[in-house]
Amino acid sequence: MTTDLATPEPLLRIRNIRRRFMLGETTIDALNSVSLDIHAGEFLAVWGPSGSGKSTLMNIIGLIDSPTEGEVSFDGQDTHLLADDDLTDFRGQKIGFVFQNFNLVPVLSALENVMLPLQIQGEADHAARKRAAAALVDVGLERFINSLPDKLSGGQRQRVAIARALAVNPKLVIADEPTANLDSENSRMVVDLMREMNRARKVTFVFTTHDPRLLDHVDRKILLRDGNIVSDEVMA
């Protein structure tokens, strides 16, 4: 267990956030007054039934969406004070993303996909290539660095996505349903890999899942229902 709950300042602090969507003339409250602290190094799962607000919470944690009400502070920074470009830079440097559908750029090789966030951050081509290659080695894909995504299996693609998320050495990796499109064996492999990266690199992982079997590996699991946190368990 790598969670350091003694750290006084959490990596992410969410206070009383609400997220309201308008669907035509209907108002939908996806999150209702949610408060949450996530500490550095945690390996945390958010779970719950469909429509419980998991993805909405992940989007807000990942700073790609803003709450209708409430405060979000990441690494000591009150994020609503940041202008769009500054927030984009902030997110690019501190948060990695793993998506349900992998979201790799199909015309780029595995290596080039992993280089992408580094190059966006302005890293030189040579250095980006070196770091991306190392990240792919870490996820066990050294033989596939020049393969295009459509030549890789689902599990391999998700591993490329994990390498891409980790390439910038983020403080937090957000994975929204990373195993939803994988079979059980690949699902287990992906969660094991994330766990391994969490332990080896001390990177905080937050992921959502609807598969209770994957919850055995986490440090902490948060159950969401109807936009509310129903339970928040720290695992032994």
Place this chain on the structure above:
Amino acid sequence: MKNLFKLALRGLMRNRRRSMVTLLAIAFGFAAIVLFAGYTHNVYDGLARQSIHGELLGHLTLSKRGMRKEGKLDPERYMLTASEVSAITKTLKDEPHVVLVAPRLGLSGLISNGRASTIFIAEGIEPAAVVLLREGSLTEREKKSGMFESMKMRLDPNHPEVASLSSGLVEMLHLSVGGQAVVLANTLTGQANALDITLGQGFNTGNANSNDKFAFVSLDLARTLLDAEGRADRLTILLDDVNQTGAMRDALLAKLNKAGFDVEIQTWQELSDFYTQVHGMFDMIFGFIFSIVLTVVVMSVANSMGMTVIERTREIGTLRAIGLKRGGVVRLFTTESMLLTLIGCVTGLLIALGVRWGINLANISYTPPNSPSPVPLLVDMDIGRTLFTFALMGAVGTLAAYLPARRAAQKDIIDALGHV
């Protein structure tokens, strides 16, 4: 930047068919413009040479101020005197770029073969000046085409009584080379004066309206006929570089005005109405074609990029999530659009070069309006207009992607990621 280009180039390869269709639309549009610009360039160049060398206008024409407007009614008053001709020629002959200063004398009257008479308009010019003015009048390709025999017209320096008549006039009077005719004109003082002439080599004026009445005679014969010894109604100035025409006009005029000569100088463009009208007409057609092609290119690129942006909305969301700013998204798609347009233009240039080569090799000829003889259809490379088209198409093609790219960049990341 390098990565941006790589990503943009790879982006073009995703939907190859669509990229190819757009690229071909750009390429054929660009080729059409380059070819038409090349054709008009050839026409302008031919008309310029026809005016300067064929019609013996030279680059500049100097006359006493008011000669063009009032001179026909009062030639005596507006004609340059012998001393003025001599002094101005002496002043100008050592000026840079000036190759020739030739006195000219225009006249009109009646010409008769003894059985019938008709009106004629003639230019009196020194035979040596004709030789100098005609130099460089034809390109090698035009010489080989055999379509410009009339440009070989010369006057005999040893026989001032030999005149060169336009082919229509020769035909009308049933004359042949070496035959005799009589010309009758009024002297400057209004007396009738007739002289015998011998028919020299005929020529074609290149204009159906003047080909049955025009003649070239030696300056000596013209002066004798008008009783205007040593005088000239204008001086034709030939330069060594057509591009110096405007600058030299200003320089020479300033110098002559300073020396006390009350003269005016006109360029060959100002004197050649036909050149100006044809230039204006072709410029208008070029503008029309250019506008249509540009519209087609903009529509094609905007449509292609609009579809591309929609198809890649989720990718845009991903790139935004991992740190690409809104401006980066716009740059990515405008770069893609710029590459597509530039590759299309380069392809179009290659097509145009191939078609131009074929046309120039095919020896195609046509008879332009008002022309008594055919001319070869030739296509030049108009570097200036080609570069202008290249730059403008590149800019417009790039801008065509701006709006769809900006719209995509403004989209919320979560909406973009959820796009299906």
